[in-house]
Amino acid sequence: MSEILLEVEDLNAQFSLENDCVPAVNGVSFSIAKGEVLGIVGESGSGKSVTALSLLRLIDPPGEITAGKAMFYGGDEPIDLLQVSSKELQKIAGTRISIIFQDAMASLNPVLSVGFQIAETLRVHRGLTRKAAKEHTIYLLERVGIANAAKRSGNYPHEFSGGMRQRVLIAMAIACQPKLLIADEPTTALDVTIQAQILSLLREFTRDFGMSIILISHDLGVIAQLADKVAVMYAGRIVESGPVDLIFHNPQHPYTQALAASIPRLHEYPTRLVTIEGSPPRAGTEDSGRCSFYPRCSQRIDICAEKRPRLTKILPKQFASCWVAQQGALADV
Amino acid sequence: MSDTVLEIRDLTKSFASRSAMPSRTKIENIAVNKVSFAVSAAETLGIVGESGCGKSTLALTIMRLYEPDAGKIDFEGIDITRLNGRELKPVRRNMQLVFQDPLAAFDPRLRVDQIIGEPLEIHGIGTLRSNRDYAASLLRKVGLYPEDMHRLPSEFSGGQQQRIGIARALALKPRLLICDEPVSALDVSVQAQILNLLRDLQDEFGFSYIFISHNIAITAFMSNRIGVMYLGKLVEMGSTESITKNPRHPYTKELLAAIPEPDPSIRDNNIYSKSEPTEFEGRPTGCVFRMRCPIAQEICAAEEPPLRTIDNGHQTACHFA
Numbered sequence: 295m296s297e298i299l300l301e302v303e304d305l306n307a308q309f310s311l312e313n314d315c316v317p318a319v320n321g322v323s324f325s326i327a328k329g330e331v332l333g334i335v336g337e338s339g340s341g342k343s344v345t346a347l348s349l350l351r352l353i354d355p356p357g358e359i360t361a362g363k364a365m366f367y368g369g370d371e372p373i374d375l376l377q378v379s380s381k382e383l384q385k386i387a388g389t390r391i392s393i394i395f396q397d398a399m400a401s402l403n404p405v406l407s408v409g410f411q412i413a414e415t416l417r418v419h420r421g422l423t424r425k426a427a428k429e430h431t432i433y434l435l436e437r438v439g440i441a442n443a444a445k446r447s448g449n450y451p452h453e454f455s456g457g458m459r460q461r462v463l464i465a466m467a468i469a470c471q472p473k474l475l476i477a478d479e480p481t482t483a484l485d486v487t488i489q490a491q492i493l494s495l496l497r498e499f500t501r502d503f504g505m506s507i508i509l510i511s512h513d514l515g516v517i518a519q520l521a522d523k524v525a526v527m528y529a530g531r532i533v534e535s536g537p538v539d540l541i542f543h544n545p546q547h548p549y550t551q552a553l554a555a556s557i558p559r560l561h562e563y564p565t566r567l568v569t570i571e572g573s574p575p576r577a578g579t580e581d582s583g584r585c586s587f588y589p590r591c592s593q594r595i596d597i598c599a600e601k602r603p604r605l606t607k608i609l610p611k612q613f614a615s616c617w618v619a620q621q622g623a624l625a626d627v
Numbered sequence: 628m629s630d631t632v633l634e635i636r637d638l639t640k641s642f643a644s645r646s647a648m649p650s651r652t653k654i655e656n657i658a659v660n661k662v663s664f665a666v667s668a669a670e671t672l673g674i675v676g677e678s679g680c681g682k683s684t685l686a687l688t689i690m691r692l693y694e695p696d697a698g699k700i701d702f703e704g705i706d707i708t709r710l711n712g713r714e715l716k717p718v719r720r721n722m723q724l725v726f727q728d729p730l731a732a733f734d735p736r737l738r739v740d741q742i743i744g745e746p747l748e749i750h751g752i753g754t755l756r757s758n759r760d761y762a763a764s765l766l767r768k769v770g771l772y773p774e775d776m777h778r779l780p781s782e783f784s785g786g787q788q789q790r791i792g793i794a795r796a797l798a799l800k801p802r803l804l805i806c807d808e809p810v811s812a813l814d815v816s817v818q819a820q821i822l823n824l825l826r827d828l829q830d831e832f833g834f835s836y837i838f839i840s841h842n843i844a845i846t847a848f849m850s851n852r853i854g855v856m857y858l859g860k861l862v863e864m865g866s867t868e869s870i871t872k873n874p875r876h877p878y879t880k881e882l883l884a885a886i887p888e889p890d891p892s893i894r895d896n897n898i899y900s901k902s903e904p905t906e907f908e909g910r911p912t913g914c915v916f917r918m919r920c921p922i923a924q925e926i927c928a929a930e931e932p933p934l935r936t937i938d939n940g941h942q943t944a945c946h947f948a
Contacts, residue, residue, distance in 0.1 A: 486882060519887040543892075553815060558844045560883070569823060574817075
């Protein structure tokens, strides 16, 4: 189980503007094992997408990766994704690592049939003949639950519904049986019933192919349903990480605690919800030296304003960057 | 019932479009199909459903921003279905909308005090100065600072913008506030603030809400009763507790089962349907949900199930419920 597939160390990314540089990701480290689903949860501007995009060096100028290491062990030999040549990276992206985004329409070419687009992946990366690629495309479309796959493969993206387009994208992403799938808000644009289908599909692929997933979402429900372990991001940093059960049932960072308590649950009928004061900081607002959650934290103490806490082991397997938790004084929310 | 604020009966709204080349035949898409319900004073009625089910069209039709094709809208005892623009003006004062994207609903060049003051100006209420004071008090009510009055909406965060939108909707002291996905564009940590605010304001002013959302858990938190829409039809309606605990319609059951529980110890592996939301062109026959329904029988294609009361005001439109 614990064979490491990807190990990210001290990833830093920033956006350099004219007279200013805005840090987007700050010292992010995590690892993911084979067949494991890592959920990265965070709000807008927390740096979760930049983290994911950085792994395939997909952030465009003025964004840049300024430091870090991302060792990928899913190839023939270990490589650092942040250091390899673009040509090397291109070979890995699409075969060993795939990525899917929220907006499936934007990832598909509107003037090519979906069958052609999936087959193209197979021909380029796996060197299949036109005919073999076509056959395999139909298999893949069936695999992701598209009825009438042979006929549908000749259709264009606009002829599919949102959920089906996302499934086409998944078919394309798994075409080369990647070791790692990066899924950036894969179900956010979809209706709940369709979301449930996509989530079970992803779960199936981790089980059947031993594929690992980095699942990025703002939705705690989606994370709870799919992830094995979770990293919670806030203001460009991981503030808590650990196995999914512990993160949800025994959170060790006041932000995680409050976030979990603030979402309405179906069978509870409270008259008020727990709230977090204020709003998340805009990307890159640097709180020189203090804890980034300090202004919104209900449990802050003096030291939080003076020194930034590091991500520290609080419980076996569970890490949090919080002075209060480190002192074992965290209250229940 | 004297405390009924709004009552709609068989409200219907359709949009005409043309099919693709070459036939170009005219198609009538029914967005809201014979929907009936009533909203009492100080009550919150939640409307849930997936994209395209007609929930937003319903809101705009009730507001008379769309012309209804058929049916009747009674607002505070007055039939407003066919009122003209001038006759509608005093009615509109009492029904206001809060949108999903507040920034898109504001004039970007107006300052906050102008945004909040505009409805007062339109209805000829107050003086410039008294309205400015009033705007300041409203800002305080929604958790903003009166000092922010002279800033532009774009200078605020998403949550603050939604607060401004709420303040504007409250300015005329409406009897009914229709909120169309008011927190969907907000960060999770900000959603709870806005939801609490909406409930506090209702406690203080005693108006009614129609709360429209695709998120059932959020709707359940807000609402006394919930109506479930599918393809333009109200397929089930009842108290929040009875809808969430004891859903009768197969669609409501499916919708509830699909919600990802924010709890890793409750993982649903296989309760999901393989079906896609169907799209009808023209008038559907029989039950609107039958193409997706796991228990559909012949009768469902032949006969449209009426919305009938089962118990305690719980209504459902299913032959087998």
